[in-house]
Amino acid sequence: MNPLWLSHFTATSSIGRGLDQALAALRQRRTGLAPCAFDTVDLATFIGEVAGVDAVQLPARLAEFDCRNNRLALLGLTQDGFAEAVRTAIAKYGAQRIGVFLGTSTSGILQTELAYRRRDPVTGSLPTDFIYRTTHSTFSVADFTRHYFGLTGPAVVVSSACSSSAKVYGSARRMMAAGLIDAAVVGGVDSLCLTTMYGFSSLGLISEQACRPFDAQRNGISIGEAAAFALLERAPEHLDADAVLLLGIGESSDAYHMSSPHPDGLGARMAMQDALKMAGLKSSDIDYINLHGTATQSNDAAEGKAVQHVFGSGTPCSSTKGATGHTLGAAGGVEAVICALALQHGLLPAGLNIRQLDPTLDLDYVLDNREQPVTHILSNSFGFGGSNCSLIFSRAD
């Protein structure tokens, strides 16, 4: 593929608003996970909640989009000068030449969960202030984003569970290569809701503590929320040395089970190998792997085997979900931004919350932050239904 330039990027999660806070948290090995006190949830678990989401006010003209997911989206869009960068891109390319590709798993479903508590006791109808299209609808966050900027080009939400906001890079790449657009707003937004918390609880996949990816005693995920965005443009001839490029994407399906990964990580292997092939790189070229690393027994075992198969045991790797929690449909987008920070700042972020590394997984799992030059990074995102996506990001030099 022709390299694509992440000309601007930003992430807002439980470890902070924008890049500076995220980088500081990674450097300090600070987790954003805390005991769950969200809404009326009565589960004993830790979550990665973004502070201040409900205080965010949408512009009056977009009031019908008001829901937690779009508040979080707006909070994310207004960090690090990202919104200004999109407006500059509109002036350069035109509003119809910029696409919107965002990932989410549950969109604004919390709005519907709350509306179901206020049904008419006689008729069962939902309250009249409930608007499905602009809140709960899968498309809502992309629709909000295009209306916020006045973008008129192609727009879509990718919703393949926890691979969603990695796979948006694939859709944007194809649309740009086809010549339909010149730039793309990509990323993901997922926000806390009861469906995912009680749902993952029903599967026995929620940890009672802060999640411990790749720990021998790991016992499930910590759900988080996040908004992460990148502005993709074609790579110009001359770029700063620390500019971040997207070099390769691999996508596959497991054909195995709805809520368990293939035990040997067969689909994950294919995704990683295809990403390397597209980037024209060998496995030994990769300096760091940002693992999907959810901290479920099955994911980390399958991913560990797949990484071992493709890379052997020598490539440094870690999951950053011990810091951010598993932000589900936003995870690929958040971790893309963490990879961009790692490339620019020469930082391999440590995996947090490890007491004893899983001895059955023979990997160079990063337990302490490492400061070193980093040129190529691979990021994994795997989702329910066996949806796999691997991305390769690189420094321009």
Place this chain on the structure above:
Amino acid sequence: MHTLTAYIEGIGLLGPGLTDWPTSQAVLSGRQPYQPHKTVLPSPALLPAAERRRSGAAVKLTLATGLEAIAAAGLDAAGLPSVFAASGGDGENCHAICEMLASDDRQISPTRFHNSAHNAAAGYWSIATGTMATSSVLGAFDASFGAGLLEALTQVVVDNTRTVLLACDTAYPEPLYSARPIPDALGIALVLAPQRSAQALAQITVSLTDAIADQLDDAALESLRLAIPAARGLPLLRGIALRQDKHLVLDYLDSTRLAVAITPC
């Protein structure tokens, strides 16, 4: 003007009064009257028994239309990339979950939960057909068919591969129906290829346009087109059924639509 060209090699169709592609062509081209009746979803025989029991309407619908299209194209689903386009997830399942979460007993079942994922149908499709190729799972409200067609075309053109587009929407029960009135299930599946082959039915060339979307002449079919997002693709199927060179405009976003030139093969 950037255009995307592909060859349609197989079509699957299931919806109210539209039982499959061969019998629906006469209806869509106006040679037979359209007689609406509720969509009948077949049991997905290809799925293992446990998955078959758990599968919702979108799973049954996409397996029916997708397999019809792939069989017509003379292909095997294994190895074929796919694009799933739907306005939302399973409405019945969503209602059941929201009802439980608003009650004193919030212990939703694991099956309810994994069926709530927007990509449930894509997951079951991969399990049923054994395909490990990529699947793009999209949602764009009423623009979902157009978004799916664009994604499928960019796969065909940029990655030089065949792909199958599975556009489908399923009915919403009350009280969600009042907020999102999708009355019934309708699915369209298209096998798209980068090169012309013996089984090609038509060549399509697609570009973005400001023109307004074409309507269907038959009042009942036109109301179906507007009621179910996947049915926004029916003018394309009508154009293919007419077996003549045709230019038409498909609905997409409020800001842009899809201009389609059809040439029969």
